[in-house]
Amino acid sequence: MQKNALNSGISLILLGCMGTPVYAADLKIGDAKTDLGELSVSGFVRAKYQDKSWSDNDHKLSFDAAKINLDYKSPKIFGHLEYRCYQFDKLCDFSTLVDAYAGYNFNENHLIQAGLQPVPFGPGRFWESNYYGGIITQIGLEDVHNLGLKYQVKFDTGTQVELAYFTGDGGKYSGPYADDASRYTTNFVKPEDSSLTHLDEQNMFITRVQQDLSGLPEGMSTTLGASYWYSDIKNKTNGQTGDRKAWSVFGNVAYNDLTFGLTAGKNDVDNKDPMTPQASLMGSFDDNFMVANEGMFYTADVSYTFKNVGKLDAVTPYAMYSSYDKSEKGFKNSSRNLVGVAAYYKDLSFVAEYIVGKNDFLIGGPSDSYAAGSDTDTHELLNLQVYYNF
Template sequence: MQKKALNTCVALVVLGCVGTPAVAADLKIGNPETDLGELSVSGFLRAKFQDKSWDSTSDNKLTFDAAKINVDYKSPKIFGHIEYRCYQFDELCDFSTLVDAYAGYNINDKHLIQAGLQAVPFGPGRFWESNYYGGVVTQIGLEDAHNVGVKYQGKFDSGTKVELGYFSNDGGTYGGPYSKDASRYTSNYVKPENTDHTYLDETNMFVARVQQDIGGLPEGLSSNVGASYWYSDIDNKTYNTTGDRKAWALFGNLAYNDLALAVTVGQNDVDNKDPNNSITSLMGSFDDNYFVANKGTFYTADVSYSFKNVGKFDSISTYAMYSSYDKDEAGFKTSSRNLVGMAAYYKDITFVAEYIMGKNDFLIGGPSNSYAEGTNDGTEKLLNLQLYYNF
């Protein structure tokens, strides 16, 4: 009943934004440079058209897809941020989830601390690619991961940026029509629907990220390199034991004017203390459950080029991505997601066109064991067209 009421409230907010977009776009109160601060609301409404190679029954029509609401507070010392999203599976906002809810304090202009539900500082950033669909590493809970904790961030004159975080637990479950515990934004270990499967929970996450700007480069050229490390407890609720996750990532970014290249490589190593299945673990997000191999190496490479002031468009961005999870277990098949696409920006409107190829990828037509042993020798394809109204 509470989830249904929450989804109804979110749907009403979305309908309100559709009906009064001009008012939402101007919703700012106060001044961020004063002690009283500024409160603002922003977000997007998104429609989509998708053609799936694995689904011949798809109706292939433009439908409402998602809405995002951001509430931000800024002042010289105190800041805060809330991000809430709702999606349409069968009806308006039948899946909705909290993404972020944190508050922070600016110690000075280079150092801050923030606490609450927030992005985990692992890898090159919240998103590792320039596209709108994301890479396969998102599904193993290391990219675009949002958990509950506290983080310190410091920037130094040497061009070094340091982030240290402790996250006590994941962001919890919200409202969805299909799963009791996988109704969440981030891919986390979840309570299984099938009691024969082991129930895992990730806690006590210690995460560190260091990023270094490269100086002395020619005009128009910029670059940075970095590394991150993740250590956490994996609580096995079924057998009352505790294992761990150890993960690391190395990354680099190189840009020359409007051309950008980003590369990330790392490893995921999970000990789930499961006497019956030590090589895979159950995870879930976006109202679905799936198995993930406990040990593997991941790769992400992304290249993009931005064209400014093209006709009536403010800019047009083109991009391509390679993303994979190569499992250590003998006989397990690599999961990959490759993508080419473009995004065109005109005032408050964004149009996205992406062609995605997935192999052993649960989100691109694969079965629930795609990120584990994998059983699909073929490549599935998705044409993803999206239209955003940003407010």
């Protein structure tokens, strides 16, 4: 009941933002440099047009999503809330909390934050520069937001260390199709089919170390890093406890307006399930799907920003390679590759992306795409979006 009330209340705020012109200068109260701090509101409203090689149902421009952020900043205390709503069949029929955390700055190099927040695994919240995202978001390792505590320290040598503990996931919210999969982050979920095993991830210990390199040519910056994830996987069907062990290494290089990122790692889940030991049920965005328990993952991303192109503020073409290479013999790999371009004009953003997926459930693949992967064909999606940012 409380989550449904929260869904309704924030959906009304989002609808209000959609119906009333707003400007960034009008959405801030206070001063972040004072003890009272600053409260700000931001977000976007997004429309889309999609052409799918596997369907003829989306050849129309329609409302897609809206996001609202509430941020508080002061010299010592800060907080952040992000809420989103999406349209599947009708306006905001799927809505979900993404972040809700508060933190404290001990000084400019040390902070602690608690609540529903991004898991510090991989190079950042997003591993690529595109808008649709990579396939590792469906594996539950990228753009993950769970409930916990994080401590961060920065050193004068350019080293940043993050240590985090998460008690569990961020819970379910409101959607028209699935029950426990009505969430933003891909988590282990309660099955709707009683023959499947119910898994729950708890006690997540995450560490990430990043190093900025010095002594590089003018205009170049480089960051190298690694992260490790260990958690308990509670098998709520048979009462046993398995684990997840995942690691990643990553590097990001920027030279003037050119950026390149590469992430690689391994996912290894022991679900203590004698029926399906090779795969586990996960879910997000109101869908359930099986995911292979063990595999290597790779994401490569490149982008270049052209500034002040005609009347446009910037134009950014980009490309991504993303794959999950499963260890189980006979399982077919999953991949999502993308080329696109984004253009920016004042508060508007225009996005055009061509996406090719193979054994990718979101790009026309079968229900077993991220597990055994029975598809032998690729599928294509043309994704056109326009954002109003406030």
